[in-house]
Amino acid sequence: MSSPEAAAMEESLEQMQARHRKEQRDLQSRVTSKKKNATKKTRKFVNDECAELERQLKERQGEELRKLSGEADDDDDEDNNEDNEPSQPPPITTTTTTTTTTDDLAHTLATTTLSQQPPSKPQSQPQNQQQPPQQQPKRNRQKERLARRAAEQEAAAAQAAAEAAAMPDRRELERRAMQRAFEAHALREHEIAPDGHCLFSAVADQLRVNGVELVKGEGKGGEVVGGLGLEPKVVVGVVPKVGGVVPVPEYRVVRGAAADWIAGHGEAYAGFLEEGVEGYVGKVRDTAEWGGELELSALANAYGVEIRVVQGEGRVEVVKPDVVGVGVGDGKGEGEGAAKGEGEAKTLWLAYYRHGYGLGEHYNSLRKAEAA
Structure with missing residues (x-):
């Protein structure tokens, strides 16, 4: 099985970004599980461990993005040396755009935590990718019953007042x-x-x-x-x-x-x-x-x-x-x-x-x- 470095050499930028996001979600699930199961005595150790795992993942992903960006620069240089004919323009626009985009992504990953998703171009995200589910607030059934009862009492009082107003004095x-x-x-x-x-x-x-x-x-x-x-x-x-x-x-x-x-x-x-x-x-x-x-x-x-x-x-x-x-x-x-x-x-x-x-x-x- 190939190592993450070998896999990074074979991946495109979009594939690497998708893998990085999946790794972040997986690690976030592990961190949440560890913190949930931590006791009062082990909470500090678990927090330190989770922080170290987040740091290692962030450094590794940043390094992979930098390597991918460097390879793209080398390929562009080789293409410029081999193709010197005036009739065929060099792909300057494509190279410049790719280099700038990867540098920005590397900088963003280095300055964000796992709870934040790295920005990416809308067209580069897969159409079938699902967003992580958001936690819904817990329902307060007693509060709902009290509010419903108060509304019923107000309605009954309003009806009684209307009937009293309609009755003769x-x-x-x-x-x-x-x-x-x-x-x-x-x-x-x-x-x-x-x-x-x-x-x-x-x-x-x-x-x-x-x-x-x-x-x-x-x-x-x-x-x-x-x-x-x-x-x-x-x-x-x-x-x-x-x-x-x-x-x-x-x-x-x-x-x-x-x-x-x-x-x-x-x-x-x-x-x-x-x-x-x-x-x-x-x-x-x-x-x-x-x-x-x-x-x-x-x-x-x-x-x-x-x-x-x-x-x-x-x-x-x-x-x-x-x-x-x-x-x-x-x-x-x-x-x-x-x-x-x-x-x-x-x-x-x-x-x-x-x-x-x-x-x-x-x-x-x-x-x-x-x-x-």
Whole structure:
């Protein structure tokens, strides 16, 4: 088998360049494999070994190119001496071009590393030669999943916002209908705190502006007033009085009145309850349980008043006191008359909201517009 020097003597410039590139690729593969398999202890030795292999290959290839260039110069000189006839011009252009090209290639190989490919003329490269594959970056699948999830959430939020924009504003529609009803009945709204006691506070406000006492009489001699279980000498009401009397919030008085009425007429209300009458009465009296139609019926009968509730659609629900349970669940009862033995019943006005408040359903008190 011939040595690299003998092979270089038989090769053309293009063949030598192709062989040099293959040798560089092979050595690069060996260097990569050695460095990949190196341990912490052998890494320095492997790096030095690889550097020495690169240096030796670069020197040998440079020497081969220089020898090939020198032979081309000698052949040109011999051709010039033998052919001196004036009619045949010497191949000066071809010789000069070849010499310059090989010198440039030798200089480039001497100043580059194995990671760089030596420049060559595009026409001298074989058409079927493949470029070395480039290493693709490793995919981060977790990052891709997070990005995909964020995109889905953004799309869902955009869709929800579009649907919300297309839907009618129930709160605004309710507010407009209520305002029209207020104007039609010459009413103005008195705000009640949304604290769970709004129905009873609104009824207390209406009782006061209509001149109806929250409870008749005072607790004397240990008497229990309004079902509140108050101590002796305690007057039910919110206005402190002289004599060591402890005030009670108005809504508690109204809660006690509703609880007493339901407890005393349990057979009329039991069918509307999901629990026993006694347990339900305890919630009405002692907790912040919201009031509804059952409590409206009980209060209308307990105080002998007619309660009118302006609803969100602008309609008015009427609860009358003359029959126990009238108005419960159906909002009917108009034309039934006033409370028995009381003459014409006083009328209390309330506003009932389903969408106007963030905590949910809410009652406000409605006073006459001309009232102070």
